[in-house]
Amino acid sequence: xxxxxxxxxxxxxxxxxxxxxxxxxxxxxxxxxxxxxxxxxxxxxxxxxxxxxxxxxxxxxxxxxxxxxxxxxxxxxxxxxxxxxxxxxxxxxxxxxxxxxxxxxxxxxxxxxxxxxxxxxxxxxxxxxxxxxxxxxxxxxxxxxxxxxxxxxxxxxxx
Amino acid sequence: xxxxxxxxxxxxxxxxxxxxxxxxxxxxxxxxxxxxxxxxxxxxxxxxxxxxxxxxxxxxxxxxxxxxxxxxxxxxxxxxxxxxxxxxxxxxxxxxxxxxxxxxxxxxxxxxxxxxxxxxxxxxxxxxxxxxxxxxx
Numbered sequence: 001x002x003x004x005x006x007x008x009x010x011x012x013x014x015x016x017x018x019x020x021x022x023x024x025x026x027x028x029x030x031x032x033x034x035x036x037x038x039x040x041x042x043x044x045x046x047x048x049x050x051x052x053x054x055x056x057x058x059x060x061x062x063x064x065x066x067x068x069x070x071x072x073x074x075x076x077x078x079x080x081x082x083x084x085x086x087x088x089x090x091x092x093x094x095x096x097x098x099x100x101x102x103x104x105x106x107x108x109x110x111x112x113x114x115x116x117x118x119x120x121x122x123x124x125x126x127x128x129x130x131x132x133x134x135x136x137x138x139x140x141x142x143x144x145x146x147x148x149x150x151x152x153x154x155x156x157x158x159x
Numbered sequence: 160x161x162x163x164x165x166x167x168x169x170x171x172x173x174x175x176x177x178x179x180x181x182x183x184x185x186x187x188x189x190x191x192x193x194x195x196x197x198x199x200x201x202x203x204x205x206x207x208x209x210x211x212x213x214x215x216x217x218x219x220x221x222x223x224x225x226x227x228x229x230x231x232x233x234x235x236x237x238x239x240x241x242x243x244x245x246x247x248x249x250x251x252x253x254x255x256x257x258x259x260x261x262x263x264x265x266x267x268x269x270x271x272x273x274x275x276x277x278x279x280x281x282x283x284x285x286x287x288x289x290x291x292x293x294x295x296x
Binding site: 016018019022048049050065067068109110111112139140143146147150153154158 | 201204233236243247263264265266268269270271272275276279280282283286287290293
């Protein structure tokens, strides 16, 4: 019996900007997208922060540029005030809120950031809702991410 | 015509000088990019050759070609001659046809493996070309 390829739906798919912009929405669920016929919902991207729109206690919207495309990212900072999170434990919300504020401080113009998050669509444009941020200090980080994306693309995503 | 900011396409340093980078991009195409869009250019990692504190103009150089970079918005960056820098910015063509990169971001990438960087760019271009071809068929 043929072995089914592993699902990409619940993993962070490493993508370059131009590949991310090639995905298409799945009609039945706005949080799921098609990447070459495979369903995905989460991505890992890396690039230079080239814009930053900060609204305290609301959100930080920024763009990452990896040399192939720019990617809009949204980091929510309204965990303590938004009714969307009202059902969560207050202690948990405080931890998430503090972590998000740390990420917002880390995201500065010109830094190289590795971001994980959920793909979503806002006013017809793709964006990544940030769940995790790491600032890269290794000068080869972009190169290694590029090679990872190409290798995974050939073997898993587009193979 | 309104100017749209599009992504920081990684361009060969030589492309800025309209010599072409093996991708079939011609001088006309390059000029069209600059005219039609407020294109962000992602310059390759290149060594700093000169820097003027008064004008905040840096000169980066590679294989005899040089590019001026206006760094007036990069106050936190420390410019040391001989270090490798990578900039993203808008390319402005002056009336005398001189190109100046108006840097939006810049960073010191001393220690970068340049051979690996250029090899990865070649692989990226092959990967992108195949990807684009598949997308259109």
